[in-house]
Amino acid sequence: MWLHAESKYTKISFECKEKWKDMNRNQLRSNGQSNGHIAQVERQPKQVDYPRLLALGRELLLAIGEDPEREGLRETPRRWADAWREFIEYDPGTLDTCFESISTDQMVVVSGVRVWSVCQHHLLPFWADVSIGYIATDRILGLSKFARIAQQYAHQLQLQEQLCYQIADAIERITRTPDVAVLAQGQHLCMVSRGIKTPAIMTSSIMRGIFREKHEARMEFLRLIEGNHA
Numbered sequence: 528m529w530l531h532a533e534s535k536y537t538k539i540s541f542e543c544k545e546k547w548k549d550m551n552r553n554q555l556r557s558n559g560q561s562n563g564h565i566a567q568v569e570r571q572p573k574q575v576d577y578p579r580l581l582a583l584g585r586e587l588l589l590a591i592g593e594d595p596e597r598e599g600l601r602e603t604p605r606r607w608a609d610a611w612r613e614f615i616e617y618d619p620g621t622l623d624t625c626f627e628s629i630s631t632d633q634m635v636v637v638s639g640v641r642v643w644s645v646c647q648h649h650l651l652p653f654w655a656d657v658s659i660g661y662i663a664t665d666r667i668l669g670l671s672k673f674a675r676i677a678q679q680y681a682h683q684l685q686l687q688e689q690l691c692y693q694i695a696d697a698i699e700r701i702t703r704t705p706d707v708a709v710l711a712q713g714q715h716l717c718m719v720s721r722g723i724k725t726p727a728i729m730t731s732s733i734m735r736g737i738f739r740e741k742h743e744a745r746m747e748f749l750r751l752i753e754g755n756h757a
């Protein structure tokens with residue numbers, strides 16, 4: 528991960544500040560890019576039904592014509608149940624530790640946060656490298672929290688686009704800034720290992736507030752994360 532405290536952008540932001548003052552940010556955010564269709568910001572902690580998972584693991588082996596009692600498969604339902612439990616019951620720790628900001632209008636960018644998730648359409652894994660940027664107002668988010676937030680939302684059945692929305696919502700809520708950018712680039716096993724079987728990188732991004740309004744801010748964010756993706 529990288530943390531950029533960007534002086535060049537600070538200059539731009541001060542120049543533009545007067546123009547931003549009257550900006551109706553709520554109106555801006557309701558213009559087709561914000562929360563509406565995203566199910567949740569706060570992820571409810573989930574628990575697996577472990578005995579049911581064990582039984583399902585055994586049932587899965589039977590359904591694909593295997594013998595769950597044969598050498599090499601006896602422990603497989605348990606390993607499979609353990610893997611699901613580890614994925615679903617992931618504990619991200621404290622997410623919202625903030626520090627008072629000594630200066631405002633500074634762009635903070637963290638990039639290269641690799642998360643693994645599971646596609647909700649095919650129940651197959653995907654990974655994504657997540658970059659997050661925001662313009663600090665009065666609160667700076669602790670560095671490790673970016674990764675924790677990204678990991679929290681990755682540890683559920685997911686879509687890459689929804690993952691970006693949920694991360695953006697959380698950053699916006701915790702840092703109290705409307706200026707948030709999230710970009711994810713990922714590879715999906717449902718595309719690589721089945722179906723069309725073509726390796727491809729999928730990119731999805733959310734640009735809010737100044738990142739949506741100002742070309743300079745958007746380009747600065749993209750420049751800072753350039754080269755930090757797979």
Ligand code: ZN
Nearest residue numbers: 646648649717
């Ligand atoms: Zn899929």
